[in-house]
Amino acid sequence: MTTVGSNHNNSVSQERPTQHFLRENSETLKVPTCGTVIDLAALKHDDLIQVVFNMSQELFPGWLKQKEDVVINRISGALTNAIFFVDCCGKRRLLRVYGVGVDQLIDREKELAWLARLGRLKLGPRLLAIFGNGRFEEYVDSVTLNHYDIREAITSQQIAQCMARQHAIIRTYPPTTEDAGMDSLEIWKNVDKWYALVNRMLPTLKQQHPEWAQLLDVYNFEHLGKDIENCKTILSSINSPVVFAHNDLQYGNILKRDDTGALVLVDFEYAGYNTRGYDLANHFNEWRYDYHGDQPAAMTEPFPTYNEQLRFIQSYIDTYKNELGSADDDDTSAEEIQKEMETSLMATHVGWGLWGLIQASQSEIDFDYFYYSMERLNAFRDELAKWNLN
Structure with a gap:
């Protein structure tokens, strides 16, 4: 059963955290944000696609036309986060879901602010959007x-x-x-x-x-x-x-x-x-x-x-x-x-x-x-x- 909230699916539990890591006047508030939380322990593949599709409709209007066109693949190697490629209509974005308890280790607002600055300086991938427990980043063919x-x-x-x-x-x-x-x-x-x-x-x-x-x-x-x-x-x-x-x-x-x-x-x-x-x-x-x-x-x-x-x-x-x-x-x-x-x-x-x-x-x-x-x-x-x- 899907346990992840989304603005566009009233049949599942809604959970919209306050995003305490985004302080007032933060540079990162200039990118699209939403409060959707992705619970990877509860979601199966089809449910994950549904939640990402619903969330993307809010963050990137016009990108994902229909759920059936969305392909999600998890990539290995991260010791802190779960990282996925999200592909649709010839465009790929990187989806990062933060690990459980990681906010005890990381100043998330500081990280996101630096990520936004580095993207503008072309020294790293651009920050595209933020959600309740993760973010979308620019995908670099690499x-x-x-x-x-x-x-x-x-x-x-x-x-x-x-x-x-x-x-x-x-x-x-x-x-x-x-x-x-x-x-x-x-x-x-x-x-x-x-x-x-x-x-x-x-x-x-x-x-x-x-x-x-x-x-x-x-x-x-x-x-x-x-x-x-x-x-x-x-x-x-x-x-x-x-x-x-x-x-x-x-x-x-x-x-x-x-x-x-x-x-x-x-x-x-x-x-x-x-x-x-x-x-x-x-x-x-x-x-x-x-x-x-x-x-x-x-x-x-x-x-x-x-x-x-x-x-x-x-x-x-x-x-x-x-x-x-x-x-x-x-x-x-x-x-x-x-x-x-x-x-x-x-x-x-x-x-x-x-x-x-x-x-x-x-x-x-x-x-x-x-x-x-x-x-x-x-x-x-x-x-x-x-x-x-x-």
Whole structure:
């Protein structure tokens, strides 16, 4: 039975949330919006088509003529959302349905505002419409990169160029004074929020999953708070400039256009102001994952070699100098930026480790979030120990 509300079908339950994530005068209110909620746990294929058809009649009048012409295909690879291609009358749009509980992890309004800005700057797909628990985005004729692609020399250099262009957005949208401090960086805002959430949920998590309880006790989450503050202190002494960072630049979030071969970055749920070193460290850590392999939650792939790191960073530097016009006195070497990255590795581990534990408690996606979380949190302490000794 269909349990999803729609404005155009009075025979089903109506549910129109207040869309609390859209604040007054938001840039994202300039795109069509509706309150329809898609419950993927309850909907079968035909029911999903019906709901998407009804919703599209409101958001995109004239696009979908009749339900029988609509084709919906789910695409794999997302660890947070369910993503579908919606095809009709020779036009394709991307439909993204947010995962259960994800709004605890993401500032949805901030994400949508950045998505709208990036679309206008032609640095990402355009935001087309928003509904109660998801959105429609522009579809880009492309293929998604895989874990082999990001290791290929030319592709890696292209990714570095894309990263440089995105980092430079800070010139167009500079942070406010309150957004530029250490604790205001995206990583620490998230870590502080997620750490508090993990501490609140630990008793319930142990009760629901007794097999996890011993590992959670041994890890000592009370002491983790002190480790996090120690990490902040170490990183505050690193002179890594604040940029507009993607913060989740894994291979599944990079598309290669069919027409030009150019790369396009997508999925800006975690984007925001962070240090250059953090965004580099996060991308290099993603070299270690094959999310479609036999152990998708484990770091089974090799970290980039020192020479691979320098090749990437040099392409990043060259893009800034030759295309974006970096300051004449900015003579930071690739080796110096590599050190920024290396020091920042621990911050990427603790952030995604906490994220994974929250996902383990609530996500409906078939992925071993608990293993992922504990491996990242242990890697955090390993990296922290290296810098505590110096």
